[in-house]
Each structure stands twice: as C-alpha cells, then as structure tokens.
Amino acid sequence: MSPAQVVLPVSAQTQKAAASEEANRRSAGYHPSFWGEFFLTHSSGYTKSDTKIQQKHEELKQQVRGMILDAAADTSEKLELIDAALRLGVGYHFEAEIQSQLQKIHGQGSFHSDLYTACIWFRVLRGQGFTVSADVFNIMKNKDGGFEARDARTLLCLYETTHLRIQGEQVLEEALEFSRKQLGDLLAELSSPLAEYVNNSLELPYHKGMQRLEARQYIPIYESYVNKNDTLLQFAKLDFNLLQALHQSEIREITRWWKDLDFKARLPYARDRLVECYFWILGVQYEPQYSISRVFLSKVISLASVFDDTYDIYGTFDELKLLTDAVERWEPEATDSLPGYMQILYGALLKVFEEYKDELINAGGRDYCLYYAKEAMKGLVRSYHTEAVSFHTGYVQNFEEYLDNSAVSSGYPMLTVEALIGMGAPYATRESLDWALKVPKIIKASSDICRLVDDLRTYKVEEERGDAPSGVHCYMRDYNVSEEEACTKIEEMIDLAWKAINEEIQKPNHLPLPILLPALNFARMMEVLYQNIDGYTNSGGRTKERISSLLVHPFTI
Numbered sequence: 001m002s003p004a005q006v007v008l009p010v011s012a013q014t015q016k017a018a019a020s021e022e023a024n025r026r027s028a029g030y031h032p033s034f035w036g037e038f039f040l041t042h043s044s045g046y047t048k049s050d051t052k053i054q055q056k057h058e059e060l061k062q063q064v065r066g067m068i069l070d071a072a073a074d075t076s077e078k079l080e081l082i083d084a085a086l087r088l089g090v091g092y093h094f095e096a097e098i099q100s101q102l103q104k105i106h107g108q109g110s111f112h113s114d115l116y117t118a119c120i121w122f123r124v125l126r127g128q129g130f131t132v133s134a135d136v137f138n139i140m141k142n143k144d145g146g147f148e149a150r151d152a153r154t155l156l157c158l159y160e161t162t163h164l165r166i167q168g169e170q171v172l173e174e175a176l177e178f179s180r181k182q183l184g185d186l187l188a189e190l191s192s193p194l195a196e197y198v199n200n201s202l203e204l205p206y207h208k209g210m211q212r213l214e215a216r217q218y219i220p221i222y223e224s225y226v227n228k229n230d231t232l233l234q235f236a237k238l239d240f241n242l243l244q245a246l247h248q249s250e251i252r253e254i255t256r257w258w259k260d261l262d263f264k265a266r267l268p269y270a271r272d273r274l275v276e277c278y279f280w281i282l283g284v285q286y287e288p289q290y291s292i293s294r295v296f297l298s299k300v301i302s303l304a305s306v307f308d309d310t311y312d313i314y315g316t317f318d319e320l321k322l323l324t325d326a327v328e329r330w331e332p333e334a335t336d337s338l339p340g341y342m343q344i345l346y347g348a349l350l351k352v353f354e355e356y357k358d359e360l361i362n363a364g365g366r367d368y369c370l371y372y373a374k375e376a377m378k379g380l381v382r383s384y385h386t387e388a389v390s391f392h393t394g395y396v397q398n399f400e401e402y403l404d405n406s407a408v409s410s411g412y413p414m415l416t417v418e419a420l421i422g423m424g425a426p427y428a429t430r431e432s433l434d435w436a437l438k439v440p441k442i443i444k445a446s447s448d449i450c451r452l453v454d455d456l457r458t459y460k461v462e463e464e465r466g467d468a469p470s471g472v473h474c475y476m477r478d479y480n481v482s483e484e485e486a487c488t489k490i491e492e493m494i495d496l497a498w499k500a501i502n503e504e505i506q507k508p509n510h511l512p513l514p515i516l517l518p519a520l521n522f523a524r525m526m527e528v529l530y531q532n533i534d535g536y537t538n539s540g541g542r543t544k545e546r547i548s549s550l551l552v553h554p555f556t557i
C-alpha cells in the first residue's frame with residue numbers, strides 16, 4: 001500500500017484536508033504599517049480650548065468674509081480672491097458667500113478680458129457646479145491654432161482649466177496639448193517655488209488633486225507672491241493648523257480602535273494600513289462637521305481592505321462562501337458559522353455598524369440610514385465573492401462583465417453611499433440614498449476610475465502572484481491587442497470617466513452639488529494615492545511624505 005492509499009479515520013482525514021488547505025493559503029507579504037501607534041500620542045499642540053487662537057481665527061475669518069462680499073471689487077479681483085480662498089483650503093468657511101458671488105458673476109455672462117481671467121472665470125465657475133461654455137476659448141485662439149499665453153502663470157492657468165473639460169470640447173483638448181508642451185519647455189527656466197509648482201501640476205493637476213494636499217502645497221507658493229493677500233494667508237495657515245489638530249484627535253481615536261482589534265497579530269495576512277485609510281477618507285470629507293462620518297468611514301474602509309485581502313488572497317473558496325452568507329444575514333448569530341479568523345473580522349464589522357447606529361440616532365432619528373449603510377456593504381461583499389468565484393472556478397469574464405462587477409468591488413459605490421449618509425441633513429434623504437445605491441452615472445464614473453487606475457498600477461504584481469485576471473488581461477484577450485495597447489485604451493477610458501464626472505457636476509442638475517462631490521473627491525484620491533504606483537499598498541515614499549505633511553507637521557506661525 002502506498003501512503004496515499006492508507007485509509008485514515010474520518011477525523012484524521014479532516015485534519016489532513018485542513019492541513020493541505022492551510023498549506024495552500026496564499027499570502028502577499030505586505031510591508032508592515034509605517035505608523036503603528038504613532039498617532040496615539042502625537043499632537044502638534046493646537047487645542048480647541050485656546051481661546052486666544054480661536055479669537056484670532058474668528059477675527060481673520062470675518063475679515064476674509066468681508067473681502068469676499070466686498071461690493072466694490074471688480075469681477076476679476078473677486079474671481080482671483082475666491083480662487084485663492086479655495087486653493088488655500090478655506091473655501092469651506094464661505095460656501096454660501098462664494099455661491100452667491102459666483103451666481104452674480106455667472107449671471108453677467110461669459111467673461112474674457114484676457115486669457116488668464118477667462119481661465120479663472122471658467123475654472124472657478126465650472127468647478128463650483130455652474131454651466132459655462134468653452135466657446136470663450138475659441139475666441140481666444142490664435143490664427144496659428146495656439147493661444148496667447150507666453151508666461152508661466154497664464155500657461156499654468158490654461159493647463160489647469162483644461163482638466164475640467166467634458167466630452168466634445170475640442171478647443172480644450174487643443175489647449176491641453178498646447179499648454180502642456182509650452183509648460184514643459186518652460187520648466188527649466190523657472191525657479192523655486194514656481195518650478196516645483198508647475199512640475200507638480202504637470203504630474204497631477206489641481207482639479208484631480210486632493211484638496212487638503214493642494215492647500216498644503218499652495219500656502220507656501222502663495223506666500224511667495226508679491227501681491228498676496230496677507231489676511232487670507234494668515235487665515236489659511238491658522239485654519240490649516242486648527243483643522244489638523246482635529247484630524248489628529250480623530251486618528252488617535254481610530255488608532256485606539258485598531259490597536260484593540262489587533263489584526264496585526266490576529267489577521268497577519270491583511271494589509272495594515274489604518275492611517276493610509278484615514279488619509280483616503282480625508283480626501284473626501286475633511287470639514288469639521290464631518291468628524292463622526294470621517295471616523296466611521298475610516299473604520300469601514302480599513303475593514304473593507306481586510307475583506308479584500310481575505311477574498312483575494314487568504315480565504316479558501318468554502319470559507320468565502322460562508323463569509324458572504326454571514327454578511328448577507330448580518331446578525332450576531334451568523335458568527336458561529338464562520339472559521340475563527342473570519343469571526344474576528346465579521347464581529348468587528350457588525351460592531352462598527354452597531355455603534356454607528358447609535359451615532360445616527362443621536363444625530364436626530366437618522367437611523368433609517370443604517371439600512372442603506374448595510375446594503376452598500378453587502379453589495380461590496382457580493383462583488384468580492386463574484387470575483388472569488390471566477391478566480392476559484394477559472395471562469396474568465398469578458399471585459400464588460402469584468403468592469404461591471406469590478407467597479408463595485410473597487411469599493412467606491414459602497415464608500416460613496418456611506419459618505420452621503422455621513423453628510424446628514426439635508427443631503428442624506430431616502431431619495432438621495434436610493435439614487436446613490438443604484439450606482440448612478442457619476443458614481444459609476446468614479447468607480448471606473450478607481451478600478452481602472454488600480455488595474456494599471458497593480459496588474460503586473462497581481463498576475464505574478466497568480467490573482468484573478470485583471471482588466472488589462474481581459475481587455476487584451478477580448479480585443480486581441482498587446483499589453484501596451486490595452487493600457488492605452490484603459491487610459492482613454494479613465495479620461496472619458498473624468499469627462500463624465502465633469503459633466504455631472506454642472507448645474508442645472510437635479511441634485512445639489514454637495515451630493516455629487518464625494519464621487520468627484522473619491523476619483524481624485526485614486527489619482528493621488530495611485531499616482532505612478534500603488535501608493536496605498538506600498539505606502540512609503542510619497543504617500544508617507546504626504547501623510548506627514550498633512551497630519552504630522554503644522555505651519556509655523
């Protein structure tokens with residue numbers, strides 16, 4: 001009898017099967033967290049209770065408000081001030097004032113005294129949800145097809161403007177080509193800090209950037225301008241530091257939660273990326289009033305990340321079926337059906353949502369939102385399971401099928417619903433949540449960006465690891481094209497999705513702009529975190545620097 005033919009007693013057979021499954025478990029060898037418990041104790045020293053600082057902040061705020069409302073300022077001054085306030089990261093204090101001022105400017109019709117102001121006019125209005133026509137740039141085109149822009153400031157403004165273009169705006173496509181080339185040629189002649197600023201923008205334009213990070217980078221640039229507005233600058237720095245202090249207290253809270261969960265020891269196969277997850281969410285909701293939402297979203301995205309690693313890498317097919325069913329049931333009793341390590345994850349999920357329910361009730365009977373919050377999470381887990389089925393059964397999806405499911409498995413439809421819930425009244429109504437849960441055009445576009453950018457950055461590593469086929473792979477096979485052609489095609493799809501987002505945020509729209517912003521901001525975060533590499537999974541280098549600049553170091557005042 002060969003060893004294989006030895007008939008083992010049933011319990012030994014089960015043990016053997018388990019041992020072989022154990023041996024077959026995959027792992028990705030992710031690097032440990034760079035942050036660990038750093039934020040448990042880190043504080044930059046600003047406190048809410050410092051009344052002197054609060055007073056100063058309030059005084060400066062009123063002065064800036066006065067300037068934004070100043071009736072004596074002409075249109076171009078007004079636009080420049082609003083643009084600066086937005087870029088310096090303080091626009092959120094003056095939302096109503098900015099809207100009313102822009103309403104007036106929009107009512108005056110197109111504005112084109114020169115190319116620079118035309119760009120600001122277009123960029124600020126469109127960026128804030130107003131419908132404006134790109135025809136203004138046709139008027140400003142030269143006979144040779146170029147634009148009247150020689151200096152870096154105008155070229156940069158034109159370049160930034162083009163990223164708000166929608167499908168069919170040919171003049172902005174030409175302006176993009178023109179300004180990108182001219183700025184590239186000019187770069188060597190520029191000195192610091194403008195050179196770095198142009199360089200950053202060429203890599204990632206303002207419209208596609210993370211608002212907090214853009215503010216962090218713009219404040220020193222603005223400071224170097226001769227004709228800067230000192231009050232606005234002082235306000236921006238102080239506001240940055242105060243907001244940073246609030247963010248630090250939130251990361252302290254979630255670090256405590258994460259430490260208690262101790263996934264590092266209990267689920268060591270998963271990525272340990274709590275601070276990176278917080279940073280991701282900060283790109284979508286940074287305002288003080290979203291503090292509770294931010295904490296909840298950070299916990300949800302951190303758990304989603306562990307779920308993703310469980311489905312993609314560690315879980316066996318049978319276990320994943322159990323986990324999917326348990327999430328579908330969503331009740332503590334379902335815990336017993338799961339293997340030990342999944343119980344840990346499942347228990348954490350239920351607890352986070354249960355605690356959020358209390359928050360929602362405290363917020364004034366908004367607990368109807370809990371249904372949507374759970375449905376969104378179930379939808380994500382269903383899509384993870386669909387992926388696991390195709391991986392474990394060897395079923396190969398065609399590209400359309402792949403993108404339909406993998407846009408959901410990107411996590412963005414789920415997170416966008418949760419973000420909307422966190423916005424509270426008057427936005428998180430049953431109607432808007434029904435709308436969001438159905439993955440409407442803007443959320444689909446943002447999710448496509450998430451999936452496709454992720455695929456472009458990770459497909460090689462995933463294929464080497466033997467994961468399920470990526471979008472690049474599906475596209476190559478469906479259309480019989482090379483890897484390079486598939487990647488180019490996917491870049492084009494990302495471009496189209498951006499245009500769709502730009503189109504959706506324009507008024508007149510059936511939904512107010514704030515409801516649409518999470519989708520836009522999530523798309524931006526994909527460009528930021530996955531700029532050149534998967535900077536979420538591999539979160540040293542640029543990601544670490546960016547997190548430090550936003551969350552560790554305050555401005556010196």
Ligand SMILES: CC(C)=CCC/C(C)=C/COP(=O)(O)OP(=O)(O)O
Binds near residue numbers: 304415
């Ligand atoms: C937006 C969300 C939910 C973020 C959580 C972290 C996450 C799953 C990142 C993508 O990882 P990946 O590259 O392994 O993704 P996938 O497995 O879907 O390709």
Ligand SMILES: [Mg+2]
Binds near residue numbers: 309312
């Ligand atoms: Mg994965």
